[in-house]
Amino acid sequence: xxxxxxxxxxxxxxxxxxxxxxxxxxxxxxxxxxxxxxxxxxxxxxxxxxxxxxxxxxxxxxxxxxxxxxxxxxxxxxxxxxxxxxxxxxxxxxxxxxxxxxxxxxxxxxxxxxxxxxxxxxxxxx
Numbered sequence: 001x002x003x004x005x006x007x008x009x010x011x012x013x014x015x016x017x018x019x020x021x022x023x024x025x026x027x028x029x030x031x032x033x034x035x036x037x038x039x040x041x042x043x044x045x046x047x048x049x050x051x052x053x054x055x056x057x058x059x060x061x062x063x064x065x066x067x068x069x070x071x072x073x074x075x076x077x078x079x080x081x082x083x084x085x086x087x088x089x090x091x092x093x094x095x096x097x098x099x100x101x102x103x104x105x106x107x108x109x110x111x112x113x114x115x116x117x118x119x120x121x122x123x124x125x126x
Contacts (some may be wrong), residue, residue, distance in 0.1 A: 006064035007044060013038035017072060021079035032081075039089055040100070042068070046082065046091035048099065060097060069096040070109055078119045 016034035025030060042065070045052060053059030057061035068084075073096075078085040099105055 001059040002059070002064070003009075005042070005052070005061055008038070009042065009065040009068065013042070013068070017075060017083060021075045021081070022081070035083060039084070041090065043089050043091050046095055048091065051095065058102060058105070060100065062095075064123070066105065067100060068092065069099045074112065074115050074119060075117065078123050 013035065016031045016038055020028055020031035020035050050056050050060055050062035052065070072083045084092060084096065100109075
């Protein structure tokens with residue numbers, strides 16, 4: 001089941017979130033709706049668990065969709081929208097904090113300021 005959700009996040013959420021940040025008008029509205037719908041389904045999968053695998057350790061699905069925890073807030077900041085609203089997605093928000101606080105994850109991420117700079121430049125190209 002973890003492979004299904006990893007693929008779902010890549011095929012449904014990634015494309016919709018990317019489009020919602022960089023597009024305008026009806027295309028942006030449609031992509032924002034698809035992004036929220038995909039996040040709602042992922043939120044349901046957490047169902048109060050610490051990590052997607054259910055126990056207190058990071059598993060395959062956490063790694064596969066870990067980009068949600070780091071990239072989505074950065075994209076949202078560049079696109080002036082809050083994709084991961086903690087009120088709408090409390091489970092994902094709590095998971096995001098735990099995931100990013102894990103030393104192995106935290107020490108492996110590129111610097112946030114560099115990513116913001118990169119995506120701001122990319123946004124100029126669109």
